[in-house]
Amino acid sequence: MFIFPYVLQPIATIEYCKYCGFSNKSFLFYLIPQTFRQSIIVPIEIFVLKTIILLAQKQFNEINDQINNQWKK
Numbered sequence: 001m002f003i004f005p006y007v008l009q010p011i012a013t014i015e016y017c018k019y020c021g022f023s024n025k026s027f028l029f030y031l032i033p034q035t036f037r038q039s040i041i042v043p044i045e046i047f048v049l050k051t052i053i054l055l056a057q058k059q060f061n062e063i064n065d066q067i068n069n070q071w072k073k
Contacts, residue, residue, distance in 0.1 A: 007032060 013031050 009038065 010031055013034070017026065017030075
């Protein structure tokens with residue numbers, strides 16, 4: 001999920017600019033800031049997701065134990 005924007009965004013941008021008839025240099029003005037933005041946003045998203053998973057792991061384990069204990073009775 002975090003790698004695909006780096007791979008697909010440049011390809012999609014280039015193909016879209018070709019479809020719209022822009023020159024080869026014009027898409028760089030769009031592509032470079034978007035790549036820069038992604039390089040900042042993706043690490044933040046990873047940090048937030050990892051924090052949420054670590055905070056919720058105890059609750060998930062408790063729910064899993066409750067479900068397993070119901071079947072054992």
